[in-house]
Amino acid sequence: MKVAVYNGIKNITIESREKPVAGPDDFILKVKAAALCGSDLRTYLHGHPKITPPQVLGHEFAGVVDSVGKNIKGVKVGDRVAVHPGIPCGHCYYCDRGEQNMCESRKQIGIHYQGGFGEYVLIPGKTLEVGTVVKIPEDCSYEVAALGDPLxxxxxxxxxxxxxxxxxxxxxxxxxxxxxxxxxxxxxxxxxxxxxxxxxxxxxxxxxxxxxxxxxxxxxxxxxxxxxxxxxxxxxxxxxxxxxxxxxxxxxxxxxxxxxxxxxxxxxxxxxxxxxxxxxxxxxxxxxxxxxSLGSTPRQYQMAEKLLFSKRIDGELLITHRIPLEKINEGFQLMIDGKSLKVIINKFD
Ligand SMILES: [Zn+2]
Ligand SMILES: [Zn+2]
Missing domain, CATH: 3.40.50.720 (NAD(P)-binding Rossmann-like Domain)
Incomplete structure (x- = not known):
């Protein structure tokens, strides 16, 4: 599969990698849309204290479930889903209080796991447990559903x-x-x-x-x-x-x-x-x-996706550019030039 690999500051290359294989507690998503985020741009320009290259960035994405591990319940092959990148532990002081954005050991797809700037991405099943996987209705595009995280x-x-x-x-x-x-x-x-x-x-x-x-x-x-x-x-x-x-x-x-x-x-x-x-x-x-304020909780994420699905928040209005994965560097340049709102990668193969 094709992925955009971050090798260090201002250095992203398109490479070919083995498609990830789901362990018993993971599922694999075929990415259909991934948005560039201001925090991806910051990492691209200045590095990130928690990211050790090589790393696939990308934490605002949606796609279709491609395969599931044997213990996975709640999604099946073919489901259209959006996934929030933040994975709270679910049992610390803050998680117990419903303040998962403050979780002491929160993990993030795109930082602790490979991200969504590639054809496929491995999603830990823990996301299903904590409530950060949302099914996308037929009348909502993958692109709009991918905006749940910034929203x-x-x-x-x-x-x-x-x-x-x-x-x-x-x-x-x-x-x-x-x-x-x-x-x-x-x-x-x-x-x-x-x-x-x-x-x-x-x-x-x-x-x-x-x-x-x-x-x-x-x-x-x-x-x-x-x-x-x-x-x-x-x-x-x-x-x-x-x-x-x-x-x-x-x-x-x-x-x-x-x-x-x-x-x-x-x-x-x-x-x-x-x-x-x-x-x-x-x-x-x-x-x-x-x-x-910082981040969000799974409860809020589910609400945000619903606001996008119902068009109470018009996600389309935020999308100013669509590019194929190969042009990711140009996508960052659009952001640097302040010419874009959301740049979406919508072609991966
Ligand atoms: Zn973001
Ligand atoms: Zn926690």
Whole structure:
């Protein structure tokens, strides 16, 4: 079978490998669609502390069950399924509390197991036990089903920050995660969703598809505060979601949030300079809650896939590019150039 092998920074090659064979407790998925993720791009550009090359990346995928081990129950050959890449242990302190995203020994397909950027991928049967395999209905494409992972991370963030009916939500960052946050905020009843980003390309795309209510290009010299004031009668946004990795954005969030507002730090910050220098007096005197979020739970994943299946969240809108596996390097370049939202690999052979 053909796979894209990550050999180190900016080095991915297409190679031929033996098709994986299912042990008694695994099943094999023939991959039909796999999305490039921002975290794959980070690994491609900077490496990853937990990944030792050679490694097949790819953790956002869907496909058809090709073979099953003898102990596997719950899927059969021919089933169309999406699989969440995170595999919680199921029995630690956090797993017991239903907080599997905090699991002490969580494993991930694409990090601890070979990933989905290849024709076939081995799926540990543990995924069935913990509830991270979802059957795809006939009227949903593999491509859309493959977006369950990024969607569910945003969904967990939304649950943490508690977006509610009538909120004015400001989202800093209009990549795939920012877009999902905009869609989810509307679904949760936000009165107004403002999408802001320093580069205009993705904002324009979001505007053409009416993903938010207002769009703002953050340029030096423009009056961002004045703009937010004009939309909020001077109060600021009730919820501000930082959907990018910039420290400056986090500081801005605390300035632009209303009294009694909530700020969600959705993404990680550069590891060499993660200190934020937030204005503590703003947090105190405005009674701001600043929160973080990470990953998702199996329960949330099942909900996310259902939102995609029912089109309550329109996954199609996120897909801007489709490429064959051989062009994976070009796919990363599209992301670097900020020209894409989701790039999908949909041809493997
Ligand atoms: Zn991802
Ligand atoms: Zn656990």
């Amino acid at each position: 569910v991370s945003a969904m967990n963030g939304q649950e943490v920050v508690g977006t509610k009916m009538g909120d004015i939500v400001l989202i800093l960052g209009s990549g795939p995660i920012g877009i999902f946050h905009a869609m989810l905020s509307k679904l949760r009843g936000a009165q107004d969703v403002i999408l802001a980003n320093p580069s205009p390309g993705r904002l324009q795309y979001a505007k053409e598809h009416s993903i938010a209510d207002h769009y703002y290009c953050i340029n030096e010299g423009t009056d961002f505060r004045g703009y937010i004031d004009s939309l909020t009668e001077g109060r600021g946004a009730d919820v501000v979601i930082v959907a990018n990795t910039s420290v400056k954005s986090a500081c801005q969030a605390v300035e632009l949030v209303a009294k009694n507002g909530r700020v969600l730090l959705f993404a990680g910050f550069p590891k060499e300079a993660p200190q934020l220098g937030l204005d503590g007096n703003l947090i105190h005197y405005k009674q701001i809650r600043v929160m973080g």
